Amino acid sequence: MKAMLAALLALPILITSCNKEPGEGGRAEIRGVVYEQRYNSSTGLPIGSAYPLADYRVAIIYGNGDYADDDTRTGPTGEYRFPWLRKGDYRLYVISECNDYQNCTEGVYASVSINDRKDVVQADTLLVRNY
Numbered sequence: 001m002k003a004m005l006a007a008l009l010a011l012p013i014l015i016t017s018c019n020k021e022p023g024e025g026g027r028a029e030i031r032g033v034v035y036e037q038r039y040n041s042s043t044g045l046p047i048g049s050a051y052p053l054a055d056y057r058v059a060i061i062y063g064n065g066d067y068a069d070d071d072t073r074t075g076p077t078g079e080y081r082f083p084w085l086r087k088g089d090y091r092l093y094v095i096s097e098c099n100d101y102q103n104c105t106e107g108v109y110a111s112v113s114i115n116d117r118k119d120v121v122q123a124d125t126l127l128v129r130n131y
Contacts, residue, residue, distance in 0.1 A: 022088025023062040023069065028114045029083045032123035034058060034074050034094055041131040052078030053128055061091040068093075087114050096129040 020026075036053040037046055058080045059068035074080045082090075093109045110124045 020086050021063055022086055022090060022114075024084050024086070026084060026086030026114075027117055028085045028087065028119040028121070029081055030060070030085060030090060030092070030112050030114070030121050030123055031079065031081045032058070032092065032110070032126060033078045034080065034126045034128060035078060036128045036130060039129060039131045044131075050127060052076075054078060056094065056128065058126065059093050061093070063088055063090075085114055087117055087119075089113050092123055092126065094126045094128050097131075 034053045034056050035050040037050040038048065039046055054074055054076045056074045057071050058074060059071040060082050061067065062069045070082065072080050072082060090112045091109055092112060093107045096106045096108055108126050108128060110126055112121050112123045114121055
């Protein structure tokens with residue numbers, strides 16, 4: 001009887017020590033910044049310099065998923081963050097838009113790995129191209 005009770009008490013410890021998938025529920029964080037570069041729609045050449053893009057949607061995909069698991073908006077200086085993540089691989093993306101006659105929309109992706117449960121990882125700059 002004591003052995004069975006000890007096994008039942010140990011069960012929650014065994015369950016919580018299993019490897020967990022990437023996603024929410026950890027103590028790590030991904031931070032980054034989004035810039036916008038405007039382009040001349042007829043020549044395809046950049047217009048001016050890239051600048052921080054405020055109030056823009058950034059999406060995150062956990063692990064090998066195909067669809068966004070969460071999203072956030074950039075702050076006034078183009079910065080964003082995804083807190084409370086677990087160890088694992090993530091993909092971040094934003095959408096670039098073209099003008100109507102070019103009829104295109106492209107995703108801009110960055111891959112990020114969290115290797116420690118308390119990591120604060122700086123993602124590559126995401127550059128939105130607008131024509």
